Structures are given as C-alpha cells and as structure tokens.
Amino acid sequence: MGWNVYVTRLLPKPGMDLLHKHCEVVDVNPHDRMLTRQEFLDNIKGRDGVVTLLTERVDEEACQVADKTVIFANYAVGFNNVDVPTCTKHGIIVSNTPGVLTEATSDMAWALLFSVTRRIVESDKFLRAGKYEGWAPMMFRGGDIAGRTLGICGAGRIGTAMAMKSRGWNMKVLYCDLYRNEFLEKELGAKQVDKDTLFKESDFISVHVSLDAGTKHYVGERELRMMKPTAYLINTSRGPVIDEQALVHALREGWIAGAGLDVYEYEPLLMPGLAGLDNAVICPHVASATHKTRDDMATLAAENLIAALKGEKPPTLVNPDVLNAPNRRKVKK
Known part of the structure; x- marks a missing residue:
C-alpha cells in the first residue's frame, strides 16, 4: 500500500x-x-x-x-x-x-515488592562496596511477606494478575475498585473494601489504577499517614497517581517502611530526595521490558x-x- x-x-x-x-x-x-x-x-x-x-x-x-x-x-x-x-x-x-503486558507488569510489581521488602538493592550495594565483613544477626533485616495482607488498588487486568500471584505466599487479598471482581473473590477469597480500609489494613499496597483527573494524587499525604509504619507501597501504573513529594517525606520520616516504584510524577525527572532514600527501590519505567x-x-x-x-x-x-x-x-x- x-x-x-x-x-x-x-x-x-x-x-x-x-x-x-x-x-x-x-x-x-x-x-x-x-x-x-x-x-x-x-x-x-x-x-x-x-x-x-x-x-x-x-x-x-x-x-x-x-x-x-x-x-x-x-x-x-x-x-x-x-x-x-x-x-x-x-x-x-x-x-x-x-x-x-499484563503478566510482565504484574511480575515487575512483585519484583519491586520483594526488592524493597527484603532490602535486596540496599544489601547488594553494601556488598559491592566491600563493606561486608561476615554474617550478623541484625544485618539488613526486612519485612515478612508470607501470610501478610496485600491491598490492590485497581483490580483490572494487571491488578488481578498481581493478586493471583499472591497465592504462593498465602496472602490475604483486599481490593479497592469501582466494580466488583467476582473472579478474585472466588479464586482467592479476596474482599472488596473502601479505599481507607485498604490503606489502613494492608501490609503491601500495589497501585494499578489508570491515570485520569480523578486519580491524580490518588495516594497523597492523607493515604500515606493511614498506612502501617511497617507497610510498603508499590506503583507500576502511572507516576502522577502518587503525590511524590508527600511520598519522599513519608519515607524519610518513617510513616511507611518503603516503596517500590517504576513510574514517576514528573518522569523522567525524580522528586528531589527520592534517589537518596535506601528504603525506595526505583526503576526507569521498565515493567513491560521483557x-x-x-x-x-x-x-x-x-x-x-x-x-x-x-x-x-x-x-x-x-x-x-x-x-x-x-x-x-x-x-x-
């Protein structure tokens, strides 16, 4: 033609x-x-x-x-x-x-979850710098994953795939969405809850909402203050759904334990201070990069x-x- x-x-x-x-x-x-x-x-x-x-x-x-x-x-x-x-x-x-890209993106969300929770990037950097002098009981202790509560914000294709992969760790699944996900409820016993309940009760929150006028800063200071101090936030959707300045503050002050991010509010730029935080695992928008x-x-x-x-x-x-x-x-x- x-x-x-x-x-x-x-x-x-x-x-x-x-x-x-x-x-x-x-x-x-x-x-x-x-x-x-x-x-x-x-x-x-x-x-x-x-x-x-x-x-x-x-x-x-x-x-x-x-x-x-x-x-x-x-x-x-x-x-x-x-x-x-x-x-x-x-x-x-x-x-x-x-x-x-459903499977690749949900895989990446799990990779970020494991990396930040078990401090993989942080300990890798430590070892490469020649600082490792032998095993120690208190060294790089991270969070537990098995049996914990996973919160899914946006239970569409990718959010559903992310939730389904939690079966290997016997996790309780909560989800927040405009629509009921009967598949997740049947397969995992997942429970649909309101946004506030999800942020208060989840140990891990994975964000999969689409970006529109109603979801910009879907996660802001209010939501971050609701989270447990031992909880982790994962985002593979779009950067502006999180108020990145508020997130940097939350990570610095210990409101939450950590964050795993593949997307950014002002991509390709990072919010000042984010790159220097050891409790943030940051990747350059590569969730679909298989x-x-x-x-x-x-x-x-x-x-x-x-x-x-x-x-x-x-x-x-x-x-x-x-x-x-x-x-x-x-x-x-």
Missing part, C-alpha cells in the same frame, strides 16, 4: 517488519532519545498514521498539524498522553496495547495502525465513537 507513516521511536523488529510489509513509507525517529515537541510536530504533518509513545503529547495542536492522520497508535496500555476527546472531535482513531512483551506490544501497535488505514476497526480501539462519526478520517486514495 502507498501509506506514509511515522514512528516516534524505533520499535522491536516484529512491529517494524509488519509496518514495512504494509506501508510504502515508514520513517522513524533516528535518535535514541525522546523527540522534542517541535520535532514531533514537524514529523507528523502529512502522515497517514503515527505510532506514538507515552512521551509524545497528542493534543489539539498535534491533531491540527497531523492534517491527514487517520490514527495515533499508542505503544502503551495507558493513553494519558493522548487527548482522546480532541482526537475523536477531529475524526482520528486512537489505539493502545492492552493485555499483552523481550516477548515489547515484541507483542510492537506487533499490536502495528496491527492497530494497519487496520485503521485499511478502514477496519483496530483490535484495541480506545475511542469507538469515532467509527461512525461523519468526519472520521480515512486515507485518501
């Missing part, structure tokens, strides 16, 4: 191969870095489709500049970087990549884009209302 598409960062080979197979022009950001705003705008003009990352803001300006674009195919399960109502207004399809998961995400993003250019419904469409909109954009033949 004679389609002209732009990819804002080089994707894993399966996705790129699929794009090259179906599109005549596939231009890719040549730099191993985020595009500047101007670079992004300069490169999306006149494209039939664009594959975006969370680092690109798709707003009114972008929709106007991308005057021919039929679809913004987001390479992520989240799409808080995209103004979906504005895209719909302009007749532009938006897609994401859910499902394929070979298979990133390959599958690339394939799904490409499949979404190609379907839209063909005039078909993308497999993981975010804004279904656009399909029947009179101004829905289509590739001009």
Whole structure:
C-alpha cells in the first residue's frame, strides 16, 4: 500500500517488519532519545498514521498539524498522553496495547515488592562496596511477606494478575475498585473494601489504577499517614497517581517502611530526595521490558495502525465513537 507513516521511536523488529510489509513509507525517529515537541510536530504533518509513545503529547495542536492522520497508535496500555476527546472531535482513531503486558507488569510489581521488602538493592550495594565483613544477626533485616495482607488498588487486568500471584505466599487479598471482581473473590477469597480500609489494613499496597483527573494524587499525604509504619507501597501504573513529594517525606520520616516504584510524577525527572532514600527501590519505567512483551506490544501497535488505514476497526480501539462519526478520517486514495 502507498501509506506514509511515522514512528516516534524505533520499535522491536516484529512491529517494524509488519509496518514495512504494509506501508510504502515508514520513517522513524533516528535518535535514541525522546523527540522534542517541535520535532514531533514537524514529523507528523502529512502522515497517514503515527505510532506514538507515552512521551509524545497528542493534543489539539498535534491533531491540527497531523492534517491527514487517520490514527495515533499508542505503544502503551495507558493513553494519558493522548487527548482522546480532541482526537475523536477531529475524526482520528486512537489505539493502545492492552493485555499483552499484563503478566510482565504484574511480575515487575512483585519484583519491586520483594526488592524493597527484603532490602535486596540496599544489601547488594553494601556488598559491592566491600563493606561486608561476615554474617550478623541484625544485618539488613526486612519485612515478612508470607501470610501478610496485600491491598490492590485497581483490580483490572494487571491488578488481578498481581493478586493471583499472591497465592504462593498465602496472602490475604483486599481490593479497592469501582466494580466488583467476582473472579478474585472466588479464586482467592479476596474482599472488596473502601479505599481507607485498604490503606489502613494492608501490609503491601500495589497501585494499578489508570491515570485520569480523578486519580491524580490518588495516594497523597492523607493515604500515606493511614498506612502501617511497617507497610510498603508499590506503583507500576502511572507516576502522577502518587503525590511524590508527600511520598519522599513519608519515607524519610518513617510513616511507611518503603516503596517500590517504576513510574514517576514528573518522569523522567525524580522528586528531589527520592534517589537518596535506601528504603525506595526505583526503576526507569521498565515493567513491560521483557523481550516477548515489547515484541507483542510492537506487533499490536502495528496491527492497530494497519487496520485503521485499511478502514477496519483496530483490535484495541480506545475511542469507538469515532467509527461512525461523519468526519472520521480515512486515507485518501
């Protein structure tokens, strides 16, 4: 096909191969870095489709500049970087990549939980620095995991997968969600509770809510003060759902025992003081970074884009209302 598409960062080979197979022009950001705003705008003009990352803001300006674009195919399960109502207004399809990263992200949440609770990063650093002089009864004591209470904030795909993996440690599971999760209740005996109860009673809290106006600072000073001083907070969802300044203060003052984070409020920047805290395990947004998961995400993003250019419904469409909109954009033949 004679389609002209732009990819804002080089994707894993399966996705790129699929794009090259179906599109005549596939231009890719040549730099191993985020595009500047101007670079992004300069490169999306006149494209039939664009594959975006969370680092690109798709707003009114972008929709106007991308005057021919039929679809913004987001390479992520989240799409808080995209103004979906504005895209719909302009007749532009938006897609994401859910499902394929559920297991990898929930695995990462557990990796963070174990790392911060058992002080793995802290003790690794200690050993590499040549400070280890032999076993000692009081050295690097951490928290216990087996038999404790796990609180899940947001019991969707990833939150459910996180909860299911608690079976090996015989944990009690609480969850807070707008909807009842009968599967978790049947399989684990999980109990749906209100937010305050979850924060007061859980030994581990794993956050899996999506980011929107109602969930910004979902965890703030109020929630942190509710937590047990022996409790741990894990976040693999989106950075702004936690008030990071309040979290730094809570970790410094010992309101909670620790935190494991893969996302940040002002990503890629960290809140001052966070990097220096030994009771915080911090990773650079790599929860989905397994070979298979990133390959599958690339394939799904490409499949979404190609379907839209063909005039078909993308497999993981975010804004279904656009399909029947009179101004829905289509590739001009």
